[in-house]
Amino acid sequence: MERTAQNIDYTEDAAQTARFAKALSHPVRLTILKYLNNQSCCFTTDLVGVLPMAQSTISQHLKELKEAGLIQGTIDPPKIKYCINKENWLKAQALFERIFKKDFSKIDCC
Amino acid sequence: MERTAQNIDYTEDAAQTARFAKALSHPVRLTILKYLNNQSCCFTTDLVGVLPMAQSTISQHLKELKEAGLIQGTIDPPKIKYCINKENWLKAQALFERIFKKDFSKIDCC
DNA sequence: AATATTAATCGTATATTTGCGATGAACTTA
């Protein structure tokens, strides 16, 4: 097998952390998460009212957050109620904590 | 002014958090940061030896981490020594903590 | 001075992301 970037096997933690980070890497998605975190839950309608973007764009961001596992939607016809996916949220929290948890006492070289 | 996505003024925190998250959103960059965090510092050479990718690609990832402020390079001719940018690292840590710090006691709706 | 090492940058190809308007499916309400 050729030794190129295509064939790297990252640790599952690194891959998962990268996926979560990617989901958090857009200000609109951070705004949505903050909103959900404050409101417990909300409907897409609410977000469309708050965010100055097309409904389709917001729907796309919601899809990404859902696919990353950070939120979940429950059907409440004809609306969909979104909320934080608690389990994965805590998982993400743990992974980000792990990134930053290191001791800096030894880092005095720069 | 037209009310489109182009004209949104995100809070500085959201924008900064998104920039940090973007820097963390690739497994190679997470690997580099982990390496730096363990080793205190390292040279590009070291990373090229460890990561199975072209030197130019690694250099590009280093540039992104540097532009996000998470690492810094000091010239040590003919090499460049990279290490974590402690100040911004702690800033990033604080911002990510802030994302996840919420109380979940009220989130029982889903 | 000539050669080697280091690491950034350029040029290029391909993939992904972001945004919008338009459409459509599912469900409600009149």
Place this chain on the structure above:
DNA sequence: TAAGTTCATCGCAAATATACGATTAATATT
């Protein structure tokens, strides 16, 4: 049943990200 609401998806355009090899500038070594 007809009209309205909700929200996902499609199709498209533009921007950004990712990777590579080749080149270049700076410095070190012979």
